[in-house]
Amino acid sequence: MKNNRGEIKNETRKIIDLIKDYSYSIQYISLAFGVLATIFGILIIVFIRGIQFSGFLVLSIGIFAFILSLVINLSSIKKAIFSSRGAYGANTIFILIATIFILIAANSVIYILNDRGSSPSWFRSDLTASKEYELSNQAINAIGNLKEDLEVFIFLRSDSSQDKLSINRTEDLLSEFSKNSNKFNLTYKHVDPDLDPNLASSLNVDRYLAGRDLPVLILKLKESQRISYVVGKDPSEAIDVFSEKDLISALLVVNQIKQKVVLFLSGHEERDITSVDKASESFGQAKISLERDNYIVNSVTSDELSRILLSGDRESFPAALIIADATDEILTSEQNLIQEYIRFGGNLMLLLEPDSPPSLSNLVSPWGVVAGNGTLVDTASYVAPNIQFLQIKDSNLQIPDHPITHNFDVMYFPGSKFIGLSLRPDEIKITQNGRPHIKAEPIAYTTLNSWEETSNESINFDGESELAGPLPIILAVESIAAINESPVLNERGDYVTSKLIISGDTDFASNKFLFSAKNEDLFANSINWLTSDVELISIRPKIKVFRELVLTQDERNFVRWSGWIFLPVISIFLALWSWWRRR
Structure with missing residues (x-):
């Protein structure tokens, strides 16, 4: 019995000694397997979504093997930690952990200050090339005019990835506004109108859309419950469906800052301002563009305009009158009415076409403006294959520097007539303090290789009967008196000033071409210049640099x-x- 027990003990010692002999290899095999299995499991979870369960299983096995290697090698780990080399390693690990902790704490402080919006101006800086996240002074002023807390609702469907990207971009923009609102809270919330139709109905979203499937921002003051809205662009066409200027305009409305009235003349077969079909020649999209700039936009007949002027009510006096391609003759009495409106300090945008009736150009003849009789042709800058479809490029020196066209690169005019001034500079009267009665500046030209084609049969330059380029397409006129008339002073002792924009083309602002190049900015800037809203001219959408x-x-x-x-x-x-x- 003793011999048998001795043999068993010997066998047990042999097994233990054998395990000890191979324990060194087992430890490192287990460690290597655990590390590799852990990495492999993480890769499966991150990159192979279809077999994520298998990834978690491999990750669990790897972690178990790693822990097992530590348990097997526990005594060696203790010796290593309490040795001089171990102390050096422990010190290194401590420094690493402390560095990570400091970085996390610093980032947390930065995040909290940035999110609260109370950080000093030097703390946040926009490092993008075009400063696309930096708010303008006009935006800061509009936010500063808030007198109570404001809620902003983003009504935008989240059906596609493009929709979700537009939501993120809108929230980024509103985040900048919120961070700069230090007096009152400016909060925002995304709402899918399909998922929350009750909220959409309570805020009358359908009334603002008028049947259009577009995103909407609703701005609502919490105490007074005043509401303003912004209709955005189609997310399938642009990810930035709302701009900084859109929000500024909405803030001006909700803060009860007065809206200016812009009227489209009707009754002479002018362009329709109700249709928003982008394939049509209507002006519905142009109307929306003006509404985004905080204008009240309506149509008006000559009789209605007469009643507005006779009422003497300055609140209803239109800031600008637009005549968009009237194809019927304007009666002499109507011409006199519109001219009186201009003399009272009114502002006119007159959009012509090559075949417009003569009575339209007669409207502005008292201010020395004349219109050509043919169609402009430009063989150097056009949209092929139609040489009457003018392409106006800054690189061709066709766009003079003017507040309306500042930093413009390209504009398109699908058929235009020549617009010019009949007065020489020495024929324009000047006041005693040196101010001219009429100041006219062309803001778009054709090139040297252009002319006014008057023939309907062929397109060939006739040097004897046709004008050679460069020729003006649009004229911006500022006047304190018509020809042979004297300036009038208002109650403040200032000259009564009128502004005119006369364009030889109407189609550039139609639904079909409004969104081509800088055409929309040209139309909106022209109205802003007419109504003296110079600040809005400077808040054009920021250029997104392709990187x-x-x-x-x-x-x-x-x-x-x-x-x-x-x-x-x-x-x-x-x-x-x-x-x-x-x-």
């Missing part, structure tokens, strides 16, 4: 795997090699 890195599939794979796999593996290998040498 996308375009890669082929092979290049994309190289960048992906070198960043995600290659560099971390090299770092781990160098760490293990350094440890092996120093062990």
